[in-house]
Amino acid sequence: xxxxxxxxxxxxxxxxAGAVAVVGLGLYNVSAQVxxxxxxxxxxxxxxxxxxxxxxxxxEDAPDLSDPDLIAxxxxxxxxxxxxxxxxxxxxxxxTMQAMVPAPPHIDEAVAHxxxxxxxxxxxxxxxxxxxxxxxxxxxDDEVWSVVAYLAAVKxxxxxTLPDVTGDTKSYCTACHERMxxxxxxxxxxxxxxxxxxxxxxRDGTRPSGIMAQAASLVPTGEMAALTTGFSGRATDRDxxxxxxxxxxxxxxxxxxxxxxxxTCLACHGGxxxxxxxxxxxxxxxxxxxxxxxxxxxxxxxxxxxMHAAARELTEEDIEAxxxxxxxxxx
Amino acid sequence: MGAxxxxxGSLRRxxxxxxxxxxxxxxxxxxxxxxxxxxxxxxxxxAAAISLLFWVMFGAACLLWVAMNGLFFFLSRIRPxxxxxxYVQPLLIGGGILxxxxxxxxxxxxxxxxxxxxxxxxxxxxxxxxxxxxWWRVEYWPEGAEAPVVTANEIRMPVGERVExxxxxxxxxxxxxxxALGGKMDMFPGRETRVSLxxxxxxxxxxxxxxxxxxxxxxMAFETVVMEPDTFDAWLEAEAGxxxxxxxxxxxxxxxxxxxxxxGACHTIRGTEAVGQVGPDLxxxxxxxxxxxxxxxxxxxxxxxxxxxxxxxxPEVQMPSYxxxxxxxxxxxxxxxxxxx
Numbered sequence: 001x002x003x004x005x006x007x008x009x010x011x012x013x014x015x016x017a018g019a020v021a022v023v024g025l026g027l028y029n030v031s032a033q034v035x036x037x038x039x040x041x042x043x044x045x046x047x048x049x050x051x052x053x054x055x056x057x058x059x060e061d062a063p064d065l066s067d068p069d070l071i072a073x074x075x076x077x078x079x080x081x082x083x084x085x086x087x088x089x090x091x092x093x094x095x096t097m098q099a100m101v102p103a104p105p106h107i108d109e110a111v112a113h114x115x116x117x118x119x120x121x122x123x124x125x126x127x128x129x130x131x132x133x134x135x136x137x138x139x140x141d142d143e144v145w146s147v148v149a150y151l152a153a154v155k156x157x158x159x160x161t162l163p164d165v166t167g168d169t170k171s172y173c174t175a176c177h178e179r180m181x182x183x184x185x186x187x188x189x190x191x192x193x194x195x196x197x198x199x200x201x202x203r204d205g206t207r208p209s210g211i212m213a214q215a216a217s218l219v220p221t222g223e224m225a226a227l228t229t230g231f232s233g234r235a236t237d238r239d240x241x242x243x244x245x246x247x248x249x250x251x252x253x254x255x256x257x258x259x260x261x262x263x264t265c266l267a268c269h270g271g272x273x274x275x276x277x278x279x280x281x282x283x284x285x286x287x288x289x290x291x292x293x294x295x296x297x298x299x300x301x302x303x304x305x306x307m308h309a310a311a312r313e314l315t316e317e318d319i320e321a322x323x324x325x326x327x328x329x330x331x
Numbered sequence: 332m333g334a335x336x337x338x339x340g341s342l343r344r345x346x347x348x349x350x351x352x353x354x355x356x357x358x359x360x361x362x363x364x365x366x367x368x369x370x371x372x373x374x375x376x377x378a379a380a381i382s383l384l385f386w387v388m389f390g391a392a393c394l395l396w397v398a399m400n401g402l403f404f405f406l407s408r409i410r411p412x413x414x415x416x417x418y419v420q421p422l423l424i425g426g427g428i429l430x431x432x433x434x435x436x437x438x439x440x441x442x443x444x445x446x447x448x449x450x451x452x453x454x455x456x457x458x459x460x461x462x463x464x465x466w467w468r469v470e471y472w473p474e475g476a477e478a479p480v481v482t483a484n485e486i487r488m489p490v491g492e493r494v495e496x497x498x499x500x501x502x503x504x505x506x507x508x509x510x511a512l513g514g515k516m517d518m519f520p521g522r523e524t525r526v527s528l529x530x531x532x533x534x535x536x537x538x539x540x541x542x543x544x545x546x547x548x549x550x551m552a553f554e555t556v557v558m559e560p561d562t563f564d565a566w567l568e569a570e571a572g573x574x575x576x577x578x579x580x581x582x583x584x585x586x587x588x589x590x591x592x593x594x595g596a597c598h599t600i601r602g603t604e605a606v607g608q609v610g611p612d613l614x615x616x617x618x619x620x621x622x623x624x625x626x627x628x629x630x631x632x633x634x635x636x637x638x639x640x641x642x643x644x645x646p647e648v649q650m651p652s653y654x655x656x657x658x659x660x661x662x663x664x665x666x667x668x669x670x671x672x
Contacts, residue, residue: 256606257606257608258596258597258606258607258608258609259608259609260501260608260609261609262609263593263596263597263607263609264595264596264606264607265596267590267593267594267595267596267597267604267605267607268593268596271590274591275587275590275591276591276593277591277592277593278593305651306593306651309649309650309651310596
């Protein structure tokens with residue numbers, strides 16, 4: 001018995017010494033040219049697939065992925081954040097990217113393998129040791145669905161052409177803020193100082209948003225100030241669809257009078273710019289307003305304690321009514 | 332035996348020191364009986380009834396205490412071991428069963444008899460009080476009124492009239508208690524309870540939430556001002572009116588700040604654009620005796636402190652501290668609010 005233990009202890013000692021030598025003396029070759037030993041790739045890839053399948057969110061959490069605004073937003077983000085590795089549909093990945101180990105799959109190949117909820121998990125979490133990064137704003141898994149919507153559209157070959165993001169910085173902003181509704185706000189009704197402040201907050205993470213953090217990080221600091229003025233409204237007015245007048249009435253009552261739990265919105269968001277505390281929200285797209293209210297309600301946005309306190313008691317129906325009311329209110 | 336006598340000796344010494352302390356300390360204890368938040372410093376009919384019940388019970392308890400200890404002393408020290416058996420049964424039945432039954436039944440009947448008085452119909456004025464975390468929403472409904480006079484954190488009532496209080500609560504249970512005027516009554520979310528009070532002398536009495544209701548329960552109080560009926564009517568008429576428009580520089584700036592900082596989202600100041608319902612109505616806040624539901628007195632310095640450090644002064648309060656405002660801005664706001672008489 002004693003001999004068995006002794007043998008095991010000696011073997012363990014050799015093993016430990018070997019491990020120290022490999023790590024400490026750099027014996028393991030990390031060259032990407034060498035590749036993995038036979039079987040290792042299979043083990044890694046199978047682990048990857050099963051890990052994603054196990055953790056993917058339920059599709060019940062997903063918004064309507066066929067929403068053209070959502071697809072367009074996802075496409076715009078994809079154009080700057082994802083094309084460097086995965087390429088645009090129908091285009092080639094650069095030779096350098098193809099030389100990565102593991103090589104990032106081309107978008108056409110990537111979407112073929114995964115269901116939407118699995119794509120959501122991958123885009124949100126990234127993949128360890130593969131070069132695939134996680135979503136830049138940890139709390140904003142809601143934004144990830146826009147990219148998933150675009151990828152799902154690519155899968156059925158129904159995706160819009162990617163916007164051209166190679167022009168000047170201003171045209172880069174207007175690509176979304178003047179041509180899209182949905183979750184993208186219009187900027188023409190916002191004060192330049194307010195826009196500048198929010199851009200700073202997107203950059204430093206105070207206002208978490210993966211999409212806007214990516215966009216703001218591409219803007220040279222010197223050009224920031226020039227970006228805060230000179231926007232025009234949306235090309236089309238999207239929120240004119242008929243809506244239940246009872247819902248609208250409830251939204252108006254909440255906005256004007258509030259309740260014993262909910263402060264009046266217009267005390268900070270009404271009136272002229274010089275005399276109000278908050279940004280203009282009248283005329284913003286309905287989907288944008290809804291998402292913003294949910295973010296303040298959930299405390300994901302918390303930089304302004306007043307707005308967080310104001311949204312804390314909002315119910316889902318309150319949010320719907322307020323979004324319907326303010327999106328139809330003339331700016 | 333020596334050890335035991337030693338114990339007695341030390342006990343006696345303690346008594347010897349304790350007695351003068353007790354005599355000297357008595358006025359200190361008794362001083363708690365007077366004051367504006369004391370059930371023993373009676374200012375109302377209902378408090379008087381409760382107070383009488385208390386003193387009778389207290390007196391009887393003293394008598395019983397003396398009798399029981401006297402009996403014990405007699406049996407253990409004066410005639411130890413000589414209690415005749417034939418007295419045992421009558422004493423047990425008489426003193427242990429009959430006497431407490433009769434006394435407690437009498438107290439119960441007396442006490443229960445006081446209960447209907449708590450809800451005696453009023454003389455006309457009804458005041459609806461809602462317990463919030465941690466302040467009081469107050470509505471005056473004079474007889475025949477179609478809309479209430481809304482105010483907060485202070486009760487005013489005419490002397491000599493029975494006023495009916497309709498009590499409710501927003502989220503958690505509170506309890507409405509003005510000790511100098513009467514008994515307390517719990518306030519429940521979703522249910523209306525009633526209590527009626529009749530003040531017998533004018534003065535200012537303190538009310539306090541008497542049911543633990545969260546972090547700032549102890550800071551949930553209010554002043555009750557009992558006034559001559561004429562003065563009260565004049566006050567109520569003024570209270571029903573809109574807020575005074577400020578005329579002087581700082582207060583005018585404060586009024587503009589009040590709106591531009593969004594204060595009106597939660598507070599109403601009648602006659603202005605501020606129509607929020609979340610927090611206390613501030614239309615005449617400068618005319619009140621306390622600020623922050625009994626937290627501090629009304630003064631410019633008080634308002635400045637309150638607005639700038641709300642969360643420190645009242646833990647877990649819903650109102651955020653406006654610590655981002657400059658000293659000048661806070662002062663302007665305070666000037667405005669203090670002028671809202």
